[in-house]
Amino acid sequence: EAGVAQSPRYKIIEKRQSVAFWCNPISGHATLYWYQQILGQGPKLLIQFQNNGVVDDSQLPKDRFSAERLKGVDSTLKIQPAKLEDSAVYLCASSGTSGSGELFFGEGSRLTVL
């Protein structure tokens, strides 16, 4: 079974530039999450999708972050414009059972904002 795929693995941009991250979850998983993990901290949820609908985006900084999951499969997270404090690893996870919390993570996309 293929795992969660993410790209790019690494990205370096200047502040105020834009960046997009892509995630393809495990086949058949209805729930998709985007987490932000700052160095030395645990993952913080940015947004949760159930199929192509948003379940929770209360911690997504909506003035600069956006995410979509148009066909209920893969997803894109965008940051525009980026700030220095956005430097982090962006983790995508998927779950086959929305109630259980068994999340399967991708390798992450490491963003450095200069």
Added chain:
Amino acid sequence: QKEVEQDPGPLSVPEGAIVSLNCTYSNSAFQYFMWYRQYSRKGPELLMYTYSSGNKEDGRFTAQVDKSSKYISLFIRDSQPSDSATYLCAMKGGSYIPTFGRGTSLIVHP
């Protein structure tokens, strides 16, 4: 007070030691408890998953949940250098989003 508290360490132990990793939490609605292992520059990998209170064993790993004390533990027996990683606890309940601790860095030295 954070919803999930976890000592960041680092915790350094000799090979073969028994390791105890712990988390406390404040939300009594949490029902699902997970432990993830995260190697450097990798995504978290699910190690153990427990529903409600009790113990669960898988090889050298044992997870314990004490809901009355709002305290969960992960024990690693016969620790190996390959166990060196960051261990994240995570919890979920009802409509609450999965919430992670900050992780404990474990170093097992030969």
